[in-house]
Amino acid sequence: MLKRTPLYPVYAEHGARVIDFGGWELPVQFTGIQKEHDAVRQLAGLFDVSHMGEVRVTGSDALSFLQNLTTNDVAKLETGQCQYSLMCYPNGGVVDDLLVYKLGEDHYMLVINASNIDKDLDWMRNNLNGDVALTNISDETAMLALQGPHAEHILNKLTDAPLHSLKAFRFFQDVNVSGIQALVSRTGYTGEDGFELYVSEHDAVKLWKLLLDAGQADGLVPAGLGARDTLRFEARLPLYGQELSANITPLEAGLAFFVKLDKGDFIGRDVIAGQKANGTPRKLVGIEMIDRGIPRSHYPVYAEGKQIGEVTTGTQSPTFKTNVGLALIDAAYSAPGTELFVEIRGNQVKAKVVATPFYKRKS
Incomplete structure (x- = not known):
């Protein structure tokens, strides 16, 4: 049902x-x-x-709990302010991306992805520490x-x-x-x-x-x-299950801005800090088709005769009518202008790496 x-x-x-x-x-x-x-x-x-899921987090240790659980710096929030953040596994892969709302002192609301509600709640409960109460108000x-x-x-x-x-x-x-x-x-x-x-x-x-x-x-x-x-x-906003997953780190997804390594320890920090220092093996890039064809999720991406990654999301842009996609590929091929090939129905179709976001509103 x-x-x-x-x-x-x-x-x-x-x-x-x-x-x-x-x-x-x-x-x-x-x-x-x-x-x-x-x-x-x-x-x-x-x-x-x-x-979408909503979870209230309350208690005198709510802040320290969220600091350990998420990648962004919750301590920077004032009441009436929210932030985009991520929860990671110890290996740096993403449990979910979310919004953290500060409703008051020791009182927060997390907004999580619908398909991840049960998984996220289990993860939060397994990492509870101190005076913290979780209330699922979804x-x-x-x-x-x-x-x-x-x-x-x-x-x-x-x-x-x-x-x-x-x-x-x-x-x-x-x-x-x-x-x-x-x-x-x-x-x-x-x-x-x-x-x-x-x-x-x-x-x-x-x-x-x-x-x-x-x-x-x-x-x-x-x-x-x-x-x-x-x-x-x-707008290059990620979708969990496509640009983000248990096997994709925030840095690979291009979300380093929302990872505050200097705030103290958090789950996944060691691996992510290593990637920051040494570079990520893979990178999420924008691609635009040169030849005819629309890149779709999970289509393989090739360069120099070998598979280097796959499309995470792709379509014909309704705004620009161009055939574009996001692809997670070997970092060595991520420079703008690099020629790639997307396998579409058994054929390798020419594409190139382009800058993202594809669309940015005029403020």
């Missing part, structure tokens, strides 16, 4: 096509991936991301993502909160959004400005309808997983 979010009942109203996504029945598209992608880049899109929490250049204008119609003053990776707690209490965070997974709203599962449908009504004149459309994937891919 597939799991459903509190917003499942509204999917049919918008003609959603649903798929099995890691055990969840979720919309891959509503009106079409291209249209939804364009709306988020140019106007605004609304995503149901209620399948089932009672719904999460909506309002993304795109018009997001602030739309949300302003429903709340008096000073959204203009909310910087990226900051959040307001207990925001009144047309009578609904929400945590409103200036975060997202699209490469655009926008907000993620955390509310009670019971308020999800009402908030969804309020937002769509408020955004009607601004071109707001419901958006599914298909557009979410193409948007995050163009």
Whole structure:
């Protein structure tokens, strides 16, 4: 039996096509991936991301627990601020990538990937130390993502909160959004400005309808997983299971910025520090096809007659109409302009290494 979010009942109203996504029945598209992608880049899109997991971490040792568990420096967070981070295994591979929210002194919320909730909770419990309590609030929490250049204008119609003053990776707690209490965070997974709203599962449908009504004149459309994937891919935001896994370290994935080796010990630090000192054997790079063909996940990548890695994500960019991908390859072949070959249906098709992200919004 597939799991459903509190917003499942509204999917049919918008003609959603649903798929099995890691055990969840979720919309891959509503009106079409291209249209939804364009709306988020140019106007605004609304995503149901209620399948994501939320875990409260409380107690006098919450900070030291999170410092040991994650790669980023949690001590730098002020209340009302969040950070992107990773949990690693001792071998440097990634358990999951996540957001860490500081809700108050000794009070945090972790936002984790839906398909990893059970695994992550087991990992956290196995590494508990001191006065720390973990509370899984995933089932009672719904999460909506309002993304795109018009997001602030739309949300302003429903709340008096000073959204203009909310910087990226900051959040307001207990925001009144047309009578609904929400945590409103200036975060997202699209490469655009926008907000993620955390509310009670019971308020999800009402908030969804309020937002769509408020955004009607601004071109707001419901958006599914298909557009979410193409948007995050163009912005080079990693997807767990593709750019990140138990066999891929944060440094190989190009996420060194979120690994603070100087903060003290954390799980996986020794291996990651060794890679920082000696270089990583593999590197995640952008590729663009020179010959015809679309690179897809797990397609082998070759150079000089030998396999040097594989594609992690690839598609035709909806924004630029170019055939591009991300590939994890031997570091020796990672310089921009290097000629590579992607095996597509048994044929080796010419490509080259290019700079990423493929898309960067104009601030």
